[in-house]
Every structure is written in C-alpha cells, then in structure tokens.
Amino acid sequence: MTTDLALTTTAWQRSGSGASRDGEAPRKGSTMKHRSLAAMVAATAAGALVLTGCGQAGQGSVNADGKTELTMWTHSAGNPGEIAVYDQIISDYNASQDDYVVVREDFPQESYNDSVVAAAASGDLPCLIDMDGPIMPNWAWSGYLQELKLPEKLTDSLLPTAVGTYQDKIYSAGYWDAALSIFARKSVLDANRIRIPSIEEPWTREEFDAALETLKAAGYDTPIDIGAEDQGEWWSYAYSPILQSFGGDQIDRDSYLTAEGALNGPEAVEAFTWFQELFTQGYAGNAGTIGNQEFVDDQVALSYTGVWNAQAALEEVGDDLLILPPPDFGHGPKIGGGSWQWGITADCVDAEGARDYLEFSFNDDYIAAFSDSQIVIPATAGAEGLSEHFGEGDDLHAFVELSQQFALARPATPAYPVISSTFEKAAKDIMNGADVQSTLDNAVKDIDQNIESNDGYGF
Amino acid sequence: MTVHRSTGSARLGRRRRLALSYAGMSVLAVFFLFPLVFMVVSSLKPDAQILSDTDSLRAFLPVGDISLDNYGEVFERVPVAQFMTNSVLVTSAIVILGLFVNSLAGFALSRVRWAGRGVVLAVIIATLIVPFETIAVPMVYWVSKLPTLVLEGGLLKYDFGWLNTYQVQIIPFVANAFSIFLFRQYFSTIPASLDEAARIDGAGWFTIYRRIIVPLSGPAFATVAILTFLPAWNSYLWPLMVVQKEELRPVMVGMQYFFQLNTQWGEIMAYTSMITLPVLIVFLVFQRAFISSIAASGVKG
Structure with a gap:
C-alpha cells in the first residue's frame, strides 16, 4: 500500500512538474493545460448561463395551434386493420371540434402492459390507454385509472362484458368482445x-x-x-x-x-x-x-x-x-368475457377532453368497422346491424348469441x-x-x- | 526405402486426421447453420407451408410456394427502415463510446498505480452480479427526472426527463463492467517496460494509452466491440420501457409487432433474417480478432 502510494505520488509529480505530458515541451504543455482548464470553466459557466437564462420548456399539453393534446396509447402496433380504424376515428374527431387534438402512440401487444407499468412508475402515462379487460381492476387498484364516467346511456348500450366494472365503479369500456x-x-x-x-x-x-x-x-x-x-x-x-x-x-x-x-x-x-x-x-x-x-x-x-x-x-x-x-x-x-377496453388515467389533466373523445368514438359505424376489421363481436346492437358478419342472419351471428348467452367475465379483482x-x-x-x-x-x-x-x- | 515408407504413412496419417477434423467441423458447421438456413428459407414461404414443412427436411429447402411476399408484408407492418436506423445509431454510439470509456477505465486500473484501484476494480466487477431487470424500474424513474435541453419555438430551454430520446438508450450502457474487466485483463498482458520506455521519452498517460496500448490491443477492442454490439443490438426491455414514440424504437421491439392473435411466422422469419444480417456482418468482420483476444485474455464471453 505504502509502495503503491509512493509510486502514485511519483508518477503524478512527474507528469505535473515534468511538464512533458503527451510528448509536448514543458512550457507548451503547461500552457495547454491552463488553456484547457480555462476553456472548461468557460464552457461550464456558459452552460449554466444558458440553463438559467432560457427557462424551462413548456409544461402544458397545448400545441402550437392552441389545441389541447390528448395522447392515447394502443396495444395495436403491427395490426394495420385496427390502426386504420383508429386513424379514421381520430381524424374525424380532430376535425369535428377545435378544443382537442388526439395523438396516438401504438405499442406491440405482447409488451404493452410492461410499457404501461413502466410509464406509471415514472409518472408518464398518457390520458387515454387501452387495456385487456381482466387487468383493469389491478390498474384501477394501483391508482393508474380514474372512473370512466361516460354517459350511462352509452355504457348501458354496450355488451355487459364490454364494460369494465371494479368495486361497483366503471373504469373501462370497449368497442367489442371476443368469444x-x-x-x-x-x-x-x-x-x-x-x-x-x-x-x-x-x-x-x-x-x-x-x-x-x-x-x-x-x-x-x-x-x-x-x-x-x-x-x-x-x-x-x-x-x-x-x-x-x-x-x-x-x-x-x-x-x-x-x-x-x-x-x-x-x-x-x-x-x-x-x-x-x-x-x-x-x-x-x-x-x-x-x-x-x-x-x-x-x-x-x-x-x-x-x-x-x-x-x-x-x-x-x-x-x-x-x-x-x-x-x-x-x-x-x-x-370467457371481457376484451380490450378504453380507460382514462388518474393523472390526466384533460379528463373532460378524454371523455369527449371516447364518447365520440363509441359510434356504431366505428364499432362495426372494428368488428369487421378484426372479426370480433360488436359491443352494440346498432353496430351488429351495420357489421358485415355479425348481424341477424350473417355468417358469424352465432358468436353474438354465444357471447350473450354464455359469457362470464373473469374475476374483477386486482x-x-x-x-x-x-x-x-x-x-x-x-x-x-x-x-x-x-x-x-x-x-x-x-x-x-x-x-x-x-x-x-x-x- | 524405410524412410520413404514412414514419411508416406505419416503423410497419409496426417491427411486422414485432417479429413476427419474437416468432417467433424463440417458436421458442427451444418449443426450451427441449421437455424439460420431454416430462418432464411422459411422467410420465403407462406405460413401454412412453414408449419406443414416442419416435420420433414423440406423445412430447410427453398421448395414449394416460394416468394418474397413476406418481406413486402414486413415493410407494411413495421417501419423497418426507421427501426434499423435507430438501432444502427444507438448501437454504434454505445460501441464507440463504450470502447473509449471502458478502455480508458481498464487502462487506469491496469497501468496507472493509484490508491484504492483494487477496491474500485472489485466494486466494478461486483456490479456484474446485479441483474439489469432488478434495477430497470428504478432506472426508468431516475432517467425520467434527468435534466435535458430542448428547442422550443427556436429557443434553447431546459426540461426534465430523458424518456423518448436517443440518449436514454445510449448513455446508461456506455460504461460496462465486463468490458472494463476485459480491457484491464488484456492490458495487463502488455509488458510494463513499454510504458517505462515511453515515459523516459516524455510520454504522458494519454499518449501511452493512445500510442502504445491501443495499437497493441486490437483483439481486445474487437472483442469488446462484438460483446457490446450484441446486447446493444438485441436491446429490448429498456427501450420498451423508456421509448414510447414509434419513431425512436429499435429493431428488437419491432419483433413484437408480428405476435398478433395469429402469429405471422413467415413475416417473423423475414424480419429476423433482415435484422440478423448486421450481426453476422459484424461477427464476420471481427471474428479473427475476437478469437485471438479470447485466447489471449483467457476470458470466455
């Protein structure tokens, strides 16, 4: 240890006082070192000035057009059929009013839950997220979600298994169910x-x-x-x-x-x-x-x-x-009942906008489009009639009856x-x-x- | 005559041994090539044929309904070019910065004598015990609060949070305990007399590092390059957690795009063929140095 220290000291003494680092002449090396130090101090000071002088970037979610941005996450990456329907709904909604603009981010289904949990841990969840029905109670219990509070008339019109209820409160609702x-x-x-x-x-x-x-x-x-x-x-x-x-x-x-x-x-x-x-x-x-x-x-x-x-x-x-x-x-x-549904996150500051978008999206035309694109059972009777496959007498109508007669939601517990x-x-x-x-x-x-x-x- | 005979039989023996070792290596090569061949061949077949061919040797042959359709569909489902660009950028940055930072750390631990370097080395090696998964979530929280500079309305402003950036995919993986250890081990095999001679000639530490150690450590750099490249290219969990914007995702996250209700096997094979290509190229470029470094440092990757 003592030897090590002695050697270390000698080495540093040599490199300092020997003034021949990097093969440069003593005076030049010394000058270079001072210049470098001065440059570093100047750069740090400039950096600090920039940081203190320019102020923090905007924290709100209002975009350049003055519209409030509502971000939504889907599990639909790699599913062009679903994405096409979302594109339609979002573009119709954004064009239909001047207050909000919905922005979509798609995640692959296999890893979607991990992404949501990680974002929740860092407080970066968007306003709107979709979720598989049975995970909803866990996320509600974990404090990720707030009550959905869509009009009762709307949630009553959906298949019972397309509405996510936990502790007697509705936290999620979906456009379709599977059977x-x-x-x-x-x-x-x-x-x-x-x-x-x-x-x-x-x-x-x-x-x-x-x-x-x-x-x-x-x-x-x-x-x-x-x-x-x-x-x-x-x-x-x-x-x-x-x-x-x-x-x-x-x-x-x-x-x-x-x-x-x-x-x-x-x-x-x-x-x-x-x-x-x-x-x-x-x-x-x-x-x-x-x-x-x-x-x-x-x-x-x-x-x-x-x-x-x-x-x-x-x-x-x-x-x-x-x-x-x-x-x-x-x-x-x-x-088994209960599939992918939409919810509003607990920290969403524009929850009214999120509700407005969801209400807009639960339209029979869109629900029927989802149903035909993904071959899943539409959540409303109106959409059944509009669907190519699930209306009375259509080739896949049997699934509607199966779902209505025999569907049982998975246990609604965290x-x-x-x-x-x-x-x-x-x-x-x-x-x-x-x-x-x-x-x-x-x-x-x-x-x-x-x-x-x-x-x-x-x- | 006797001499001739024995030379002839020795030559025959050598040939036999050579033939046997080549036969053995060929079997091993075929064994290791099977998955790659299966992947590339399957990428040319429709899903139903991939599944029906699996019970015969046809699985490894480009026979039946062969086309490039799967490749076309991959481009429709996944923004391949964007993901590739992201992966190349992130991986290159991690490898280049990693080579520099870790070799300097290895140099300091191997060549420069300073108090406590043994303890520092032990602490660095100890970090290898901690699996990344156990610290991933706290790290997400941490990086989400880090300060950063952003351009807003033409002005430079500060903000907090590294999520959805390239640097969050790069910086945490630059310093690497295993790379430092490997550099340190390799540098220790270079005679100290070279340093001493250089110091007598007036060289400083950085000159010794740059002019002596780096040129003599090609195999170590190649090994670290490969060993850094592979996990960086295969990175999945971290980008999944810290990148929510599709335009910043790397190739491995793209794999999950194909696992829908019905898995698209043909497209998966086409996609994996495309993203495996850079890995093969890097390995082929560095393989000679890789093997010699492993032989020299006695470290198995």
Whole structure:
C-alpha cells in the first residue's frame, strides 16, 4: 500500500512538474493545460448561463395551434386493420371540434402492459390507454385509472362484458368482445353420427366424451385442438370457463378474498381430472401449432378456438363449418368475457377532453368497422346491424348469441394477474400428469398468500 | 526405402486426421447453420407451408410456394427502415463510446498505480452480479427526472426527463463492467517496460494509452466491440420501457409487432433474417480478432 502510494505520488509529480505530458515541451504543455482548464470553466459557466437564462420548456399539453393534446396509447402496433380504424376515428374527431387534438402512440401487444407499468412508475402515462379487460381492476387498484364516467346511456348500450366494472365503479369500456366456440365440420359429425349441438341444447359432458371417443376411433390422432401449446393469458381465458361449467371457479366471487373451495373443491377437482384425461386418453395434444391450422388441414375434427379465426376457417371450410357452443359440464356452457377496453388515467389533466373523445368514438359505424376489421363481436346492437358478419342472419351471428348467452367475465379483482399465472401453472402441471388435488391446493395457497400480503386488495 | 515408407504413412496419417477434423467441423458447421438456413428459407414461404414443412427436411429447402411476399408484408407492418436506423445509431454510439470509456477505465486500473484501484476494480466487477431487470424500474424513474435541453419555438430551454430520446438508450450502457474487466485483463498482458520506455521519452498517460496500448490491443477492442454490439443490438426491455414514440424504437421491439392473435411466422422469419444480417456482418468482420483476444485474455464471453 505504502509502495503503491509512493509510486502514485511519483508518477503524478512527474507528469505535473515534468511538464512533458503527451510528448509536448514543458512550457507548451503547461500552457495547454491552463488553456484547457480555462476553456472548461468557460464552457461550464456558459452552460449554466444558458440553463438559467432560457427557462424551462413548456409544461402544458397545448400545441402550437392552441389545441389541447390528448395522447392515447394502443396495444395495436403491427395490426394495420385496427390502426386504420383508429386513424379514421381520430381524424374525424380532430376535425369535428377545435378544443382537442388526439395523438396516438401504438405499442406491440405482447409488451404493452410492461410499457404501461413502466410509464406509471415514472409518472408518464398518457390520458387515454387501452387495456385487456381482466387487468383493469389491478390498474384501477394501483391508482393508474380514474372512473370512466361516460354517459350511462352509452355504457348501458354496450355488451355487459364490454364494460369494465371494479368495486361497483366503471373504469373501462370497449368497442367489442371476443368469444370462444367449438369449430367442427358438419360432414365429419354426420359421418360419425354425432349430434350437432345448439345453444338451446349443447352437448352434455357424456355426449362430448362420447364424441371424442368416436372421432378418435374414426382415425383422428387427437380429435380436438384446444390450443394447449399456447401460453400466458390464453390458459385462464380458455380453460377457466371449463372449470366454471363444472361448478368451480378461480376465486370465491362473493368475497374475492380466497380461492379456497372454488379452485380446489370437488367440482374443480372433477374439472381438472377431466382436463387431465383429455391428454392421457389422447383426445387433445399440446404439441401442435398455435392457431387453427390443424383444423383447417382436417388433422383434428374439432377446434376450441376464438371468433378471430372464424372468417379464415369459413374461407377454407365453407358451408361445412359449424360454430358450436362449448359443452355443458353441469352448470351450463361458459365462455370467457371481457376484451380490450378504453380507460382514462388518474393523472390526466384533460379528463373532460378524454371523455369527449371516447364518447365520440363509441359510434356504431366505428364499432362495426372494428368488428369487421378484426372479426370480433360488436359491443352494440346498432353496430351488429351495420357489421358485415355479425348481424341477424350473417355468417358469424352465432358468436353474438354465444357471447350473450354464455359469457362470464373473469374475476374483477386486482389479484387477477396472479390468479391467471397461478392457474396457468397449475393447469399445465396437471396436463403433464401432476396430482390434481394437491396441485390445486398449492395453487389456492399461492393465490391466498398473494391476496393476504396485499391486504385483500381493498375487498 | 524405410524412410520413404514412414514419411508416406505419416503423410497419409496426417491427411486422414485432417479429413476427419474437416468432417467433424463440417458436421458442427451444418449443426450451427441449421437455424439460420431454416430462418432464411422459411422467410420465403407462406405460413401454412412453414408449419406443414416442419416435420420433414423440406423445412430447410427453398421448395414449394416460394416468394418474397413476406418481406413486402414486413415493410407494411413495421417501419423497418426507421427501426434499423435507430438501432444502427444507438448501437454504434454505445460501441464507440463504450470502447473509449471502458478502455480508458481498464487502462487506469491496469497501468496507472493509484490508491484504492483494487477496491474500485472489485466494486466494478461486483456490479456484474446485479441483474439489469432488478434495477430497470428504478432506472426508468431516475432517467425520467434527468435534466435535458430542448428547442422550443427556436429557443434553447431546459426540461426534465430523458424518456423518448436517443440518449436514454445510449448513455446508461456506455460504461460496462465486463468490458472494463476485459480491457484491464488484456492490458495487463502488455509488458510494463513499454510504458517505462515511453515515459523516459516524455510520454504522458494519454499518449501511452493512445500510442502504445491501443495499437497493441486490437483483439481486445474487437472483442469488446462484438460483446457490446450484441446486447446493444438485441436491446429490448429498456427501450420498451423508456421509448414510447414509434419513431425512436429499435429493431428488437419491432419483433413484437408480428405476435398478433395469429402469429405471422413467415413475416417473423423475414424480419429476423433482415435484422440478423448486421450481426453476422459484424461477427464476420471481427471474428479473427475476437478469437485471438479470447485466447489471449483467457476470458470466455
């Protein structure tokens, strides 16, 4: 240490007093150093003067034309269909009045939530954000959102699952909803003498099991594609309705404080035992490709999939395509409800403008345009009539009825992200052969612990 | 005769060994090339064919319905040129500034003797333990409050917040503990007598750095360039959090544009083919120096 210090001192002494840094002559080097120092002091002083003299940039959101800018974030980057509709709405709105101008920023869906959470952490959320229905309670509880306060007449006109309610207050509303169904070929069901179910008379559990057995015997390696190769929210969205149809649920919806009994009771065990047997008996697999290609290629006889795949399936399969309700496992067929919706952020200083824009945008023409562009169910009866696919007698009208009859929103609790990921992990473990009861018990424990450590999330 | 025979058999043995090692290397090369070939070939096929070809060798062959349609559609879905420009700009800045700053730090830690440099080096290396993800959110908060200069109405004004800028994607990644360590290790292999000789000739520290250390450390610079380039080019989480404006996004964030309800596999393959190209070029340019630096410094990247 002492040696080091001595060497260091010597070195600096040399470079200072030796005055020969960078190979320059002593006097010149010394002069250069002084000049550099002087230049640095001058630059710092000038910088400080500039900063103190010029003042802070404008903090308001008023643009050069005197209009208040309302920024909105969408999850639609890479989706030209949705963006085209937004472009239309925004340009119509901006031209319709002189107070506000709406500016859009698009984010990719897969990472949208991360972007919103990061912006919330730094206090940089825009006025308007869209969000997937089930995440809304968490964001409302986290203080990202304010009450939507759109006219009651407007929210009442929407599909119930297109309105996001948390603790009896409306925080979000959407232009559309999605629905799952079972796609089948009429010719295949007829050839195998399988009854074609209807909304009034869906398949019972016994009928559905028998159909799978028959189709397996008919030569389909895996008779149904349920999308088990997918991941993330799909698992909760697609398979929690099966659990609910058996009589279970992801959480006790009376208290929202525990999953005990709902997710690990006898009904849930029965549901997941059935789910496990789908794979052990070879009725479904998890090695396919995400999407509906296996059904289109007739590698599977049935496909448990969403409305968004319906038009492509119609184009491939034509009149032979059947859109069937999910089976009734004892408590009626169930479909997950609640999709992307709009909300106003808590710190939005121009909330009135944001509301004005949203009210303008919930127009039947725009809703129908969304519906036809994305092949999703329009949220209003008026838009249904304007839509090419979802009006009475149109090719995809079945989805409207399915949604109206069987849709059940996912639990409206801030714990939902944890419920969803825990549900996915448990269901995947069970699919892979884990013991049903103990896996569900552990899932309940994880969910309850999270709720407890967050003081019940306000319930 | 005996000598001739033994020379001949030795030559034969050498040839056999050479042939075997080439065969081994060819197998490895094919193994490593498979993903790249699959990516490029798939970028020329429609989605349905990509999926149906996966169960056969056709997946690696440009057969069937081949076209450049996917490339055209990529340009419609994603502003490729803008994202590429952003990535090139941000990555180049990080690499160039990083080479300068980190090599100077490595130089100070390796060649200049000063009190506490061991502790400083230990602290720098210790920062490698902290995963970026754990500090990402606090860093977002921090950079959102940093002062900056903006032009408003032709006047220079100050403001707060680095979000939605190029510098927020560059500055936090210039100083890099691993690069400093690698430079420090490499510089330590250069004989100190060179410094002493230079100092006798009147050279200062910066001259020694510039005229002696830098010219002798080509492989270290090439290695750091590659190791800095790759994560900078692949940067995803940070720009996702700090850049909300599309015109400032880098290429990796663009990947997510293709994951809609139905994933566009053909377009993904076309896009990845396009954004992998610069990585391959950089690696090919620097590979010889990269390998020699790894051999010299004993550091595995």
